[in-house]
Amino acid sequence: MPVTEVTTDPEALTMTLIADFAAPAERLWQAFTDPRELERFWGPPGWPATFTEFDLSVGGRARYHMTGPRGERAGAVWEFLAIEEPRSIEVLDSFVDEDGQPSEGMPTTRMVLSFEPTPDGSRLRSTNYFTSAEALEQIVAIGFVEGSTMAMNQLDRVLAGLRDYAQGKGTQVGLLDDTHVRITRLIEGPRELVWRAHHDPDLLRRWMLGPDGWSMTTCEVAPAVGGRYHYAWAQDGVPGTEFGFEGETLLSEPPRRAVTTERMVGMEGPGTVNDMNLEEEDGATLLTLFIEYPDLQTRDMILATGMADGMEDSYARLESVLASDTAPR
Structure with missing residues:
Protein backbone atom coordinates (compact mmCIF):
# COMPACT_ATOMS: atom_id res chain seq x y z
CA MET A 1 0.00 0.00 0.00
CA GLY A 161 -3.76 4.44 -15.25
CA LEU A 162 -6.55 1.90 -15.06
CA ARG A 163 -5.20 -0.50 -17.67
CA ASP A 164 -1.73 -0.75 -16.14
CA TYR A 165 -3.23 -0.97 -12.66
CA ALA A 166 -5.79 -3.71 -13.28
CA GLN A 167 -5.54 -5.30 -16.71
CA GLY A 168 -4.81 -9.02 -16.68
CA LYS A 169 -5.38 -9.35 -12.93
CA GLY A 170 -8.97 -10.57 -13.16
CA THR A 171 -11.25 -10.21 -10.16
CA GLN A 172 -9.23 -9.02 -7.17
CA VAL A 173 -10.43 -9.21 -3.56
CA GLY A 174 -8.93 -6.95 -0.89
CA LEU A 175 -9.76 -7.01 2.82
CA LEU A 176 -10.11 -3.44 4.11
CA ASP A 177 -11.05 -4.34 7.69
CA ASP A 178 -13.10 -6.95 9.56
CA THR A 179 -16.36 -6.03 7.83
CA HIS A 180 -15.37 -4.35 4.55
CA VAL A 181 -14.06 -5.89 1.33
CA ARG A 182 -13.03 -4.21 -1.92
CA ILE A 183 -13.42 -6.14 -5.19
CA THR A 184 -12.02 -4.77 -8.46
CA ARG A 185 -12.28 -5.92 -12.06
CA LEU A 186 -11.24 -4.10 -15.24
CA ILE A 187 -13.91 -4.60 -17.91
CA GLU A 188 -13.26 -3.84 -21.55
CA GLY A 189 -16.08 -1.54 -22.55
CA PRO A 190 -17.42 1.97 -21.91
CA ARG A 191 -18.86 2.89 -18.54
CA GLU A 192 -22.34 3.67 -19.88
CA LEU A 193 -22.67 0.19 -21.32
CA VAL A 194 -21.27 -1.50 -18.19
CA TRP A 195 -23.84 0.43 -16.17
CA ARG A 196 -26.61 -0.62 -18.53
CA ALA A 197 -25.50 -4.25 -18.33
CA HIS A 198 -26.12 -4.11 -14.57
CA HIS A 199 -29.63 -2.70 -14.90
CA ASP A 200 -31.08 -4.12 -18.14
CA PRO A 201 -32.82 -7.48 -17.48
CA ASP A 202 -32.07 -8.78 -20.99
CA LEU A 203 -28.35 -8.12 -20.58
CA LEU A 204 -28.24 -9.35 -16.99
CA ARG A 205 -29.66 -12.71 -18.02
CA ARG A 206 -26.81 -13.12 -20.50
CA TRP A 207 -23.84 -12.59 -18.20
CA MET A 208 -24.67 -12.65 -14.45
CA LEU A 209 -24.63 -16.44 -14.29
CA GLY A 210 -21.53 -17.48 -12.35
CA PRO A 211 -20.05 -20.83 -13.52
CA ASP A 212 -21.20 -22.44 -16.76
CA GLY A 213 -24.32 -24.54 -16.53
CA TRP A 214 -26.50 -22.08 -14.63
CA SER A 215 -29.39 -19.90 -15.81
CA MET A 216 -31.04 -16.83 -14.31
CA THR A 217 -34.64 -17.77 -13.60
CA THR A 218 -35.77 -14.49 -12.01
CA CYS A 219 -34.52 -11.03 -12.92
CA GLU A 220 -36.45 -8.21 -11.30
CA VAL A 221 -34.34 -5.04 -11.35
CA ALA A 222 -34.70 -1.93 -9.17
CA PRO A 223 -32.80 1.00 -10.69
CA ALA A 224 -34.59 3.67 -8.64
CA VAL A 225 -33.83 4.49 -5.00
CA GLY A 226 -36.24 2.62 -2.75
CA GLY A 227 -36.97 -0.07 -5.33
CA ARG A 228 -36.55 -3.75 -4.52
CA TYR A 229 -34.81 -6.27 -6.76
CA HIS A 230 -34.91 -10.06 -6.87
CA TYR A 231 -32.51 -12.33 -8.75
CA ALA A 232 -32.59 -16.14 -8.78
CA TRP A 233 -30.60 -18.89 -10.52
CA ALA A 234 -30.89 -22.63 -11.08
CA GLN A 235 -28.48 -25.25 -12.38
CA ASP A 236 -29.54 -26.36 -15.84
CA GLY A 237 -31.46 -29.64 -15.72
CA VAL A 238 -30.96 -30.15 -11.98
CA PRO A 239 -34.18 -29.81 -9.93
CA GLY A 240 -34.03 -28.21 -6.50
CA THR A 241 -30.93 -26.09 -7.10
CA GLU A 242 -32.59 -22.68 -7.30
CA PHE A 243 -31.35 -19.92 -5.01
CA GLY A 244 -31.65 -16.16 -5.11
CA PHE A 245 -30.85 -12.77 -3.66
CA GLU A 246 -33.04 -9.78 -2.93
CA GLY A 247 -32.51 -6.26 -1.71
CA GLU A 248 -33.19 -2.56 -1.98
CA THR A 249 -31.54 0.25 -3.93
CA LEU A 250 -30.15 2.82 -1.48
CA LEU A 251 -28.34 5.14 -3.90
CA SER A 252 -28.25 5.54 -7.68
CA GLU A 253 -25.95 7.94 -9.54
CA PRO A 254 -25.84 6.68 -13.14
CA PRO A 255 -23.47 5.82 -14.67
CA ARG A 256 -21.05 6.24 -11.77
CA ARG A 257 -22.39 4.57 -8.64
CA ALA A 258 -25.11 2.28 -7.31
CA VAL A 259 -25.55 1.11 -3.71
CA THR A 260 -27.85 -1.78 -2.79
CA THR A 261 -28.55 -4.06 0.12
CA GLU A 262 -28.30 -7.81 -0.47
CA ARG A 263 -29.65 -10.84 1.36
CA MET A 264 -30.04 -14.44 0.28
CA VAL A 265 -33.69 -15.30 -0.13
CA GLY A 266 -34.91 -17.26 2.90
CA MET A 267 -31.99 -16.30 5.13
CA GLU A 268 -32.61 -14.44 8.39
CA GLY A 269 -30.50 -11.71 9.89
CA PRO A 270 -28.79 -8.68 8.33
CA GLY A 271 -27.39 -8.83 4.82
CA THR A 272 -24.67 -6.84 3.10
CA VAL A 273 -24.41 -3.36 1.60
CA ASN A 274 -22.92 -3.45 -1.91
CA ASP A 275 -21.44 -0.20 -3.21
CA MET A 276 -20.57 -0.40 -6.95
CA ASN A 277 -18.42 2.32 -8.51
CA LEU A 278 -17.48 2.62 -12.21
CA GLU A 279 -14.50 4.56 -13.63
CA GLU A 280 -13.73 4.75 -17.36
CA GLU A 281 -10.39 5.36 -19.02
CA ASP A 282 -9.44 4.73 -22.67
CA GLY A 283 -12.55 2.66 -23.36
CA ALA A 284 -12.14 0.37 -20.35
CA THR A 285 -14.10 0.51 -17.10
CA LEU A 286 -12.77 -0.30 -13.66
CA LEU A 287 -15.56 -1.78 -11.57
CA THR A 288 -14.96 -1.41 -7.84
CA LEU A 289 -17.36 -3.08 -5.44
CA PHE A 290 -17.18 -2.21 -1.74
CA ILE A 291 -19.05 -4.77 0.36
CA GLU A 292 -20.02 -4.10 3.97
CA TYR A 293 -20.71 -7.26 5.99
CA PRO A 294 -22.56 -7.33 9.31
CA ASP A 295 -19.63 -9.03 11.06
CA LEU A 296 -16.31 -10.82 10.54
CA GLN A 297 -17.83 -14.29 10.64
CA THR A 298 -20.30 -13.49 7.85
CA ARG A 299 -17.53 -11.98 5.77
CA ASP A 300 -15.31 -15.03 6.03
CA MET A 301 -18.19 -17.47 5.48
CA ILE A 302 -19.27 -15.77 2.23
CA LEU A 303 -15.73 -15.38 0.88
CA ALA A 304 -15.10 -19.08 1.57
CA THR A 305 -17.94 -20.06 -0.79
CA GLY A 306 -15.78 -19.21 -3.82
CA MET A 307 -17.70 -16.01 -4.47
CA ALA A 308 -14.76 -14.35 -6.21
CA ASP A 309 -14.40 -17.24 -8.70
CA GLY A 310 -18.06 -17.03 -9.58
CA MET A 311 -17.80 -13.27 -10.05
CA GLU A 312 -14.81 -13.72 -12.35
CA ASP A 313 -16.79 -16.16 -14.50
CA SER A 314 -19.59 -13.61 -14.75
CA TYR A 315 -17.34 -10.63 -15.49
CA ALA A 316 -15.49 -12.56 -18.20
CA ARG A 317 -18.85 -13.40 -19.73
CA LEU A 318 -19.86 -9.73 -19.45
CA GLU A 319 -16.85 -8.71 -21.54
CA SER A 320 -17.90 -11.19 -24.22
CA VAL A 321 -21.43 -9.80 -24.20
CA LEU A 322 -20.17 -6.22 -24.52
CA ALA A 323 -17.87 -7.18 -27.39
CA SER A 324 -20.46 -9.19 -29.29
CA ASP A 325 -22.09 -7.88 -32.42
CA THR A 326 -25.51 -8.31 -30.86
CA ALA A 327 -24.84 -6.26 -27.73
CA PRO A 328 -26.68 -2.89 -27.71
CA ARG A 329 -24.35 0.01 -28.36
Missing part, protein backbone atom coordinates in the same frame (compact mmCIF):
# COMPACT_ATOMS: atom_id res chain seq x y z
CA PRO A 2 1.30 3.52 -0.77
CA VAL A 3 0.72 4.92 2.74
CA THR A 4 3.75 4.11 4.86
CA GLU A 5 3.14 6.19 7.97
CA VAL A 6 0.49 8.25 9.76
CA THR A 7 1.57 10.02 12.94
CA THR A 8 -0.06 12.42 15.37
CA ASP A 9 1.94 14.82 17.54
CA PRO A 10 -0.11 16.21 20.47
CA GLU A 11 2.67 18.65 21.37
CA ALA A 12 3.11 20.09 17.88
CA LEU A 13 -0.66 19.72 17.25
CA THR A 14 -0.10 17.99 13.92
CA MET A 15 -1.15 14.91 12.00
CA THR A 16 1.16 13.77 9.20
CA LEU A 17 0.54 11.18 6.49
CA ILE A 18 3.35 9.91 4.26
CA ALA A 19 2.83 7.86 1.10
CA ASP A 20 5.23 6.76 -1.65
CA PHE A 21 4.33 6.34 -5.31
CA ALA A 22 6.06 5.02 -8.43
CA ALA A 23 5.30 8.20 -10.36
CA PRO A 24 7.13 11.53 -10.68
CA ALA A 25 6.25 14.42 -8.38
CA GLU A 26 4.82 16.32 -11.36
CA ARG A 27 2.29 13.54 -11.93
CA LEU A 28 1.37 13.59 -8.23
CA TRP A 29 0.84 17.35 -8.48
CA GLN A 30 -1.49 16.85 -11.43
CA ALA A 31 -3.64 14.37 -9.49
CA PHE A 32 -4.14 16.87 -6.66
CA THR A 33 -4.87 19.86 -8.90
CA ASP A 34 -7.36 18.26 -11.31
CA PRO A 35 -10.78 18.00 -9.59
CA ARG A 36 -11.84 15.10 -11.82
CA GLU A 37 -8.79 13.11 -10.71
CA LEU A 38 -9.26 14.15 -7.08
CA GLU A 39 -12.76 12.71 -7.20
CA ARG A 40 -11.31 9.30 -7.97
CA PHE A 41 -9.37 8.99 -4.71
CA TRP A 42 -9.95 11.82 -2.22
CA GLY A 43 -12.91 10.21 -0.44
CA PRO A 44 -12.31 6.92 1.41
CA PRO A 45 -14.02 3.74 0.16
CA GLY A 46 -17.76 4.16 0.40
CA TRP A 47 -17.52 7.97 0.57
CA PRO A 48 -16.42 9.22 -2.88
CA ALA A 49 -15.85 12.95 -3.30
CA THR A 50 -17.58 15.30 -5.73
CA PHE A 51 -15.90 18.67 -6.34
CA THR A 52 -18.36 21.40 -7.27
CA GLU A 53 -15.90 24.31 -7.19
CA PHE A 54 -12.15 24.44 -7.79
CA ASP A 55 -10.28 27.75 -8.15
CA LEU A 56 -6.58 26.89 -7.87
CA SER A 57 -5.26 30.33 -6.99
CA VAL A 58 -4.15 32.02 -3.81
CA GLY A 59 -7.36 33.19 -2.19
CA GLY A 60 -9.40 30.83 -4.36
CA ARG A 61 -11.62 28.06 -3.04
CA ALA A 62 -12.35 24.41 -3.66
CA ARG A 63 -15.63 22.99 -2.44
CA TYR A 64 -16.57 19.32 -2.32
CA HIS A 65 -18.83 16.84 -0.61
CA MET A 66 -18.46 13.14 0.09
CA THR A 67 -21.52 10.90 -0.29
CA GLY A 68 -21.98 7.86 1.94
CA PRO A 69 -23.57 4.58 0.85
CA ARG A 70 -26.98 5.58 2.22
CA GLY A 71 -26.94 9.06 0.73
CA GLU A 72 -25.34 10.80 3.72
CA ARG A 73 -23.25 13.86 2.88
CA ALA A 74 -20.20 15.47 4.45
CA GLY A 75 -18.95 18.71 2.94
CA ALA A 76 -15.76 20.75 3.13
CA VAL A 77 -14.15 23.87 1.69
CA TRP A 78 -10.50 24.56 1.00
CA GLU A 79 -9.21 28.13 0.90
CA PHE A 80 -5.90 28.17 -0.97
CA LEU A 81 -3.29 29.99 1.12
CA ALA A 82 -0.11 29.20 -0.85
CA ILE A 83 0.70 27.39 -4.09
CA GLU A 84 4.19 26.41 -5.23
CA GLU A 85 3.87 24.42 -8.46
CA PRO A 86 4.69 21.55 -8.61
CA ARG A 87 5.93 21.12 -5.03
CA SER A 88 3.35 22.18 -2.44
CA ILE A 89 -0.17 23.40 -1.72
CA GLU A 90 -1.34 24.98 1.53
CA VAL A 91 -5.04 25.31 2.33
CA LEU A 92 -7.37 26.21 5.14
CA ASP A 93 -9.62 23.15 5.43
CA SER A 94 -13.11 23.62 6.91
CA PHE A 95 -16.08 21.30 7.37
CA VAL A 96 -19.23 22.94 5.94
CA ASP A 97 -22.94 22.22 5.80
CA GLU A 98 -25.06 21.96 2.65
CA ASP A 99 -25.25 25.77 2.46
CA GLY A 100 -21.48 26.09 2.55
CA GLN A 101 -21.42 27.47 6.10
CA PRO A 102 -18.90 26.19 8.69
CA SER A 103 -20.22 23.12 10.51
CA GLU A 104 -20.89 23.86 14.14
CA GLY A 105 -18.57 22.07 16.50
CA MET A 106 -16.11 20.92 13.81
CA PRO A 107 -12.53 22.28 13.72
CA THR A 108 -10.85 24.14 10.88
CA THR A 109 -7.28 23.03 10.14
CA ARG A 110 -4.38 24.22 8.03
CA MET A 111 -3.29 21.47 5.61
CA VAL A 112 -0.01 21.42 3.73
CA LEU A 113 0.44 18.96 0.86
CA SER A 114 4.00 18.52 -0.38
CA PHE A 115 5.18 16.45 -3.35
CA GLU A 116 8.80 15.36 -3.08
CA PRO A 117 10.90 13.55 -5.73
CA THR A 118 12.39 10.23 -4.60
CA PRO A 119 14.76 7.79 -6.35
CA ASP A 120 11.80 5.54 -7.15
CA GLY A 121 9.15 8.17 -7.90
CA SER A 122 7.65 10.63 -5.44
CA ARG A 123 6.51 11.06 -1.87
CA LEU A 124 3.34 12.70 -0.61
CA ARG A 125 3.59 14.39 2.76
CA SER A 126 0.26 15.66 4.05
CA THR A 127 0.37 17.59 7.33
CA ASN A 128 -2.65 18.96 9.17
CA TYR A 129 -2.05 21.69 11.77
CA PHE A 130 -4.61 22.00 14.58
CA THR A 131 -5.44 24.89 16.88
CA SER A 132 -5.77 22.75 20.00
CA ALA A 133 -5.20 19.27 21.38
CA GLU A 134 -8.98 18.90 21.66
CA ALA A 135 -9.40 19.54 17.93
CA LEU A 136 -6.75 16.94 17.11
CA GLU A 137 -8.41 14.40 19.41
CA GLN A 138 -11.80 15.12 17.83
CA ILE A 139 -10.54 14.43 14.31
CA VAL A 140 -8.83 11.22 15.39
CA ALA A 141 -12.01 10.09 17.14
CA ILE A 142 -14.15 10.40 13.99
CA GLY A 143 -11.82 8.07 12.07
CA PHE A 144 -9.78 10.62 10.12
CA VAL A 145 -6.60 8.54 10.29
CA GLU A 146 -8.26 5.41 8.93
CA GLY A 147 -10.26 7.33 6.32
CA SER A 148 -7.23 9.27 5.05
CA THR A 149 -5.16 6.11 4.83
CA MET A 150 -7.79 4.26 2.78
CA ALA A 151 -8.31 7.30 0.55
CA MET A 152 -4.62 7.80 -0.26
CA ASN A 153 -4.18 4.08 -0.85
CA GLN A 154 -6.53 4.53 -3.84
CA LEU A 155 -4.24 7.06 -5.52
CA ASP A 156 -1.84 4.55 -7.05
CA ARG A 157 -4.47 3.35 -9.53
CA VAL A 158 -5.06 6.94 -10.68
CA LEU A 159 -1.35 7.60 -11.18
CA ALA A 160 -0.72 4.31 -12.99
